[in-house]
């Protein structure tokens with residue numbers, strides 16, 4: 473299980489702005505292996521989203537290299553190698569939940585029968601069976617975010633890139649979605665890249681935690697989790713969990729000190 477799915481080598485990205493260059497990422501080196509659940513954590517503006525967007529071909533690095541499934545992000549995007557979940561659910565209010573999930577499949581030219589099958593499959597994966605004909609406003613915030621995950625899953629890609637998908641939700645809903653996401657990851661064996669601001673969320677979900685520091689965004693620490701794959705929520709009270717959380721917190725503090 474050691475095949476590299478995403479590999480960044482000396483990746484840097486500088487945005488040219490009217491106020492001068494913004495060094496968003498500097499010399500990022502990272503390998504993500506098949507089946508990894510990798511969280512990116514760091515202070516606001518440290519380049520987490522930018523790095524995820526580089527993987528997804530939504531930004532172009534200004535130096536260094538990045539490959540996804542052994543090819544460029546552009547080729548990976550064209551071969552639909554990944555699904556992308558944005559910070560806000562971003563569902564079209566005039567389309568039903570089924571209609572929202574179906575939209576990218578329609579654009580891809582997939583036949584109606586296959587669309588129907590995919591919609592049912594992904595709704596089941598996120599436990600939203602029976603909500604196909606509801607409109608987004610009829611669902612809670614947590615359910616809308618699950619629907620947006622279902623839309624990303626409909627691509628049937630092995631890689632799922634998630635940019636702080638649960639940031640706007642209250643803690644109880646977030647706990648529940650964290651549990652469901654882990655269950656989905658275990659069931660589907662996907663490789664997941666996940667941006668978060670929450671230390672407990674990063675430690676609970678990840679096999680690997682990438683701690684980033686700002687200005688310019690660099691990797692400060694990569695923590696390989698020692699927690700078992702099976703993780704009930706109360707694992708968060710275990711000494712092992714607390715120890716990893718401490719290391720993340722120390723990394724975030726030290727990263728701030730690098731300024």
Ligand SMILES: Nc1ncnc2c1ncn2[C@@H]1O[C@H](COP(=O)(O)OP(=O)(O)OP(=O)(O)O)[C@@H](O)[C@H]1O
Pocket residue numbers: 487488489494495496514515516517518519520521522523
């Ligand atoms: N299109 C852009 N043009 C200019 N600067 C940008 C652009 N996109 C991002 N930046 C800058 O690059 C830096 C990294 O931004 P990014 O959104 O990747 O950080 P982040 O770690 O995801 O932050 P947050 O946690 O607040 O979402 C920030 O200083 C941001 O202002």
